[in-house]
Amino acid sequence: MESLIIPILILAIVGASVLLMARALGRRGAHARPGSAAPQPERDPVELARAAAAKLSQEQHRRLYALIAQGQAMAAIKLYFDSTGEGLRASRDAVGALAAHPQPFRPAASQQAPGDEEDDTPQRFPYRYRAIASKGDVTREVSSNMLNDEIYGRIRTLAKSGDAEAAATALTRHSDISMKQAREFIALLDD
Incomplete structure (x- = not known):
């Protein structure tokens, strides 16, 4: 039994040093990545859906909702991405908001400030x-x-x-x- 104590202690020391090394490398890697320091605040999904719908033409709006209704999320994201020129993550978030909070098409001329519709x-x-x-x-x-x-x-x-x-x-x-x-x-x- 006494012959096992020394190998177990060595194994524990090696394990602890590997964990400390992995943690140190993980912290260094997180600081080296740009933009990983602070997460972006979440936008209100209804407001995001309204803003996303306002960026689409009537034909793009119709096609996007047709793709959403057919369950073709990737095609809808690609359509939004191509139509607006926004980034891939922004396009994904916009299509998700539009799917969760459907927006009617409103021509740019009839856009109103909140409260004006009263x-x-x-x-x-x-x-x-x-x-x-x-x-x-x-x-x-x-x-x-x-x-x-x-x-x-x-x-x-x-x-x-x-x-x-x-x-x-x-x-x-x-x-x-x-x-x-x-x-x-x-x-x-x-x-």
């Missing part, structure tokens, strides 16, 4: 959106083809930030309910 007539969508709010045993529902996730999200944000009157006004603007019904609905969103 000044125009509400857009009618080809589907009816159902918004449901409840508190306790009270439930209210608003169904409208002038609502979508984005508009309803803005209305909820207004309500949760304490601007219930602006939220009720926006809700009446994007639906066919009265101001009284809108206030009742918004009151259920307020927490």
Whole structure:
């Protein structure tokens, strides 16, 4: 048994020195690589999808979504890469955001700053959106083809930030309910 102690100690010392050497080389390699020091902050995927869609022509937009629908992610990334001239990683991220958060095509002339669309007539969508709010045993529902996730999200944000009157006004603007019904609905969103 005593004859095994010395070889085990030598093996442990060699193992520890190999680990220390590997760690030192790994640190040196990480400092030598440019751009590896600080990871880039993540962008909001919805904003990334909007920005990516704005860079495409109507034909490119149609072709890109056709490829996404067919499950041809690599072809979609290549199309975006060729169409915009962005890098491969940026193209991959943009196509991923466009797939996760589909964006309608908007011609460059009709691009609006956020908040400007409140000044125009509400857009009618080809589907009816159902918004449901409840508190306790009270439930209210608003169904409208002038609502979508984005508009309803803005209305909820207004309500949760304490601007219930602006939220009720926006809700009446994007639906066919009265101001009284809108206030009742918004009151259920307020927490």
